Amino acid sequence: MTEHDCATTCPLIASRKPYYKELTAGRTYLWCSCGRSKRQPYCDGRSHEGTGLEPVRYTAQRDGEEVLFCGCKHTATPPFCDGAHSNLPGGYKDAGEDADVPRPDIVAPDADGIAKVDGRCFVISPGDAGEERYRLRKLVAPSTGAEHQSQFHLSLRDGTSPALQAAGTDAILWFTTGQGTVEIGNRSFALQSPCGIYVRSGEAFRLTAETQVIGYISACPAVEELDTPSDLPAHFDDAWPDRIVAIDEANRTAMGPRWFQMLVDKRIGSTTAAQFIGHIPPSRAEMHRHLYEEALIIMSGHGIIWNETRAARVKAGDVIFFPRKHLHSLECTAPEGMDVVGIIHPGDNPGVNY
Numbered sequence: 001m002t003e004h005d006c007a008t009t010c011p012l013i014a015s016r017k018p019y020y021k022e023l024t025a026g027r028t029y030l031w032c033s034c035g036r037s038k039r040q041p042y043c044d045g046r047s048h049e050g051t052g053l054e055p056v057r058y059t060a061q062r063d064g065e066e067v068l069f070c071g072c073k074h075t076a077t078p079p080f081c082d083g084a085h086s087n088l089p090g091g092y093k094d095a096g097e098d099a100d101v102p103r104p105d106i107v108a109p110d111a112d113g114i115a116k117v118d119g120r121c122f123v124i125s126p127g128d129a130g131e132e133r134y135r136l137r138k139l140v141a142p143s144t145g146a147e148h149q150s151q152f153h154l155s156l157r158d159g160t161s162p163a164l165q166a167a168g169t170d171a172i173l174w175f176t177t178g179q180g181t182v183e184i185g186n187r188s189f190a191l192q193s194p195c196g197i198y199v200r201s202g203e204a205f206r207l208t209a210e211t212q213v214i215g216y217i218s219a220c221p222a223v224e225e226l227d228t229p230s231d232l233p234a235h236f237d238d239a240w241p242d243r244i245v246a247i248d249e250a251n252r253t254a255m256g257p258r259w260f261q262m263l264v265d266k267r268i269g270s271t272t273a274a275q276f277i278g279h280i281p282p283s284r285a286e287m288h289r290h291l292y293e294e295a296l297i298i299m300s301g302h303g304i305i306w307n308e309t310r311a312a313r314v315k316a317g318d319v320i321f322f323p324r325k326h327l328h329s330l331e332c333t334a335p336e337g338m339d340v341v342g343i344i345h346p347g348d349n350p351g352v353n354y
Helices: 003-009
Strands: 021-022 030-033 056-061 065-069 105-107 114-116 121-122 133-139 152-156 171-178 179-184 186-191 193-198 206-210 213-220 244-246 253-255 258-262 274-280 292-298 304-307 310-315 319-322 329-332 340-346
Touching: 056 152, 114 310, 121 310, 133 329, 152 206, 152 319, 171 292, 171 340, 179 193, 186 244, 213 340, 292 329
Parallel strands: 105 310
Antiparallel strands: 021 065, 030 056, 114 121, 121 319, 133 152, 152 213, 171 193, 171 213, 179 186, 179 206, 193 244, 253 258, 258 274, 274 340, 292 319, 292 340, 304 310, 304 329
16 A cells, blocks of 8 residues: 555544543444544544545443543544554653653551552552461452452462352452462362462352462452352352463563553453553553553552652552542653553453543
8 A cells, every 4th residue: 555545545543542422322423433533533424535434333322321432543443442542653652751740749658558649549558467377458349449349468378268259249369479279169270370360250269378379359349358158169160161361471462662461351251350460661651541440469660659639659569449530640660660460340451541
């Protein structure tokens, strides 16, 4: 294709960020796919003529449905954003390029290891389990401001844990340290950290440690506490036999100078929540929001989580909780970069922000 042909038939980047919209049930929207419309993100009825690029129809499912219509026009999931804008020319932007980036005061954590920033956003340190053989600490739950997910920190020095169950919800596990065995119902899996594990609603699990096991347990949707049945229920959903996901460089997705790899997602049965691992080089992302709720585990490195009026330092082991639509920016200040593991719900793509 010649440069002239592309100028008339290739989509133009209307915006390097998606368009947030609230829709009306039953109404059909025509998303502009060519990038030339004067009514972005919608088709204006004429600007696409001669391009071969037709508008995409979408009918809203309910009143107030929240969507992010793609603005770069290069999405693989039209009409919605899939994060493709981060890898287009001019698509990714560090906050350091913006002279108006807020620099609020940094707050210190309280006696419980919690640093509260704006709204319901906070940083929490799980702390050290000390000499306890087994400890389960609640980090994120409805009582701490979450609406869609909970998270618990688990430490098992040796032996076997109690049976655990997130009643009526899925559980997504991330183990940072240790090896042993995880039983899910009547199935047993070798546990070799680091890895992600998926437990479906109605199932329970139990851990046996060969070496000290440290991990994080997320429940999606949120629960206040995990149940501890007296014995491990035998139920296991054989429709989804693969439950453990390891880090695999071949499955990384670039997001500007950053990358992420999906771990637990719809490929192994999780349809409304997802777990990913990502790497952040020394940098500060521009301020942005997500439509999903997120709990972000700092695996290595250190940095600062910025809000509009307050900020907090973060280090390996800490968890940052982000409510939906919360304006924030994570800065990595470690020369070697920062590795993170995130759990998002409801959502399936950490690359989508606005």
